[in-house]
Amino acid sequence: MTLPGSPHVAYRGDTLFVEDCALPELAARHGTPLYVYSQTAMQQSVSAWQRALAGRDHLICYAMKANSSLAVLQTFIDAGCGFDIVSGGELQRVLAAGADPAKVLFSGVGKTREEMREALRAGVLCFNVESEPELDVLSAVASDSGQTARISLRVNPDVDAGTHPYISTGLKGNKFGVAHERAVAVYRHAATLPGIEVVGIDCHIGSQITDTGPYLNALDRVLDLVEAVEAHGLRLHHLDLGGGLGITYTDETPPAADALVALLLARIDARGHGHRRIFFEPGRSLVGNAGVLVSEVLYLKPGEAKNFCIVDAAMNDLMRPAMYDAWMGIVPCRLRDGAPVTYDVVGPVCESGDWLGRDRALAVQAGDAIAVLSAGAYCMSMASNYNSRPRAAEVMVSGNRAWLIREREQASELFRGEHLLPPG
Numbered sequence: 001m002t003l004p005g006s007p008h009v010a011y012r013g014d015t016l017f018v019e020d021c022a023l024p025e026l027a028a029r030h031g032t033p034l035y036v037y038s039q040t041a042m043q044q045s046v047s048a049w050q051r052a053l054a055g056r057d058h059l060i061c062y063a064m065k066a067n068s069s070l071a072v073l074q075t076f077i078d079a080g081c082g083f084d085i086v087s088g089g090e091l092q093r094v095l096a097a098g099a100d101p102a103k104v105l106f107s108g109v110g111k112t113r114e115e116m117r118e119a120l121r122a123g124v125l126c127f128n129v130e131s132e133p134e135l136d137v138l139s140a141v142a143s144d145s146g147q148t149a150r151i152s153l154r155v156n157p158d159v160d161a162g163t164h165p166y167i168s169t170g171l172k173g174n175k176f177g178v179a180h181e182r183a184v185a186v187y188r189h190a191a192t193l194p195g196i197e198v199v200g201i202d203c204h205i206g207s208q209i210t211d212t213g214p215y216l217n218a219l220d221r222v223l224d225l226v227e228a229v230e231a232h233g234l235r236l237h238h239l240d241l242g243g244g245l246g247i248t249y250t251d252e253t254p255p256a257a258d259a260l261v262a263l264l265l266a267r268i269d270a271r272g273h274g275h276r277r278i279f280f281e282p283g284r285s286l287v288g289n290a291g292v293l294v295s296e297v298l299y300l301k302p303g304e305a306k307n308f309c310i311v312d313a314a315m316n317d318l319m320r321p322a323m324y325d326a327w328m329g330i331v332p333c334r335l336r337d338g339a340p341v342t343y344d345v346v347g348p349v350c351e352s353g354d355w356l357g358r359d360r361a362l363a364v365q366a367g368d369a370i371a372v373l374s375a376g377a378y379c380m381s382m383a384s385n386y387n388s389r390p391r392a393a394e395v396m397v398s399g400n401r402a403w404l405i406r407e408r409e410q411a412s413e414l415f416r417g418e419h420l421l422p423p424g
């Protein structure tokens with residue numbers, strides 16, 4: 001049986017492996033729910049981007065919101081990546097993993113003054129500024145501390161990425177970026193501000209994009225702006241083309257990263273912009289297919305309308321199905337004989353929205369381990385403690401080696417820092 005997603009997650013005989021590590025064994029050793037990642041899959045994903053950009057001045061800035069566990073960040077540091085961050089917390093995390101702040105881009109529509117100060121102190125490469133008021137505040141914060149903030153404007157190209165509305169960001173109705181028609185004026189204003197150095201332009205139109213068309217449209221809109229801005233005597237040194245490349249969860253056929261990059265570079269060159277430094281901010285495409293969530297079947301609960309397969313992972317561990325109606329593959333970690341039964345695979349959380357997969361044909365028994373596939377991106381990083389559920393443990397695999405990279409959270413850690421009211 002071949003599985004969608006990564007070749008590093010595959011059956012050998014009746015047993016599901018991540019690289020050379022059998023998932024039932026990892027589940028027995030570390031307990032469930034358990035995230036397991038293939039480091040080789042991550043390394044190969046990033047090298048596809050890098051190969052396509054070889055010979056160019058470029059930086060792949062991993063959008064760490066996709067999976068911000070320290071050992072994942074370390075893997076990308078070792079691969080030479082920079083990082084796209086969206087909060088002071090992400091800045092602290094990536095520095096704790098050992099990143100070079102001079103390779104960090106700071107994105108996001110709501111940076112606080114304190115976050116700006118921290119990022120300036122650390123010496124980040126560039127702020128991706130998303131509005132005019134943010135630009136003015138950044139100018140004040142930088143000049144107050146005697147520093148200069150390098151900036152690019154995140155422009156909103158008004159292009160439909162053709163993806164889920166919650167993860168589409170490049171349309172006029174979205175909160176992100178500076179409107180295309182305002183961009184030249186905002187750049188001219190930026191050039192007059194103390195503490196601000198204009199260095200580039202940025203755009204990110206959405207996530208899980210499976211088509212090249214929206215990328216090319218957005219690129220054209222960005223290059224039009226670059227030309228308009230430079231006509232006013234400003235210089236934009238880099239083009240940041242964002243992230244957003246989709247992965248295969250089931251039957252999606254996104255372009256390969258190197259094919260997409262080659263297409264974009266060809267357009268950049270054809271329009272005479274080949275001398276500029278290029279940044280990308282991929283998240284999902286670097287980690288999504290590299291991970292699985294392993295969970296134990298607790299109970300099989302047959303019903304008149306539905307059969308339920310109740311597992312020990314829930315929406316708090318993996319909220320993409322509940323939040324986006326996302327389809328993620330679910331397979332047994334050990335195949336067994338017997339006719340499959342159609343189940344809704346659900347967790348223990350007290351919400352009907354707590355489901356991981358609907359109408360899935362599975363031959364499983366209580367006590368079996370199952371795996372949710374392509375769970376490397378936006379799963380652990382979106383986990384919560386709802387229902388006072390401690391967050392899952394994580395393991396990184398490389399070949400036949402497996403490291404526990406995050407211990408299972410303890411329930412007592414969940415109320416550390418809370419206070420009872422004084423008696424009386």
Ligand code: LLP
Binds near residue numbers: 107207320
């Ligand atoms: N750059 C910026 C400014 C972003 O906002 C994002 C993602 C990225 C880069 C990385 O995009 P990617 O390459 O991962 O598509 N939780 C949702 C996805 C939210 C994406 C948010 N922004 C999900 O589970 O599908």
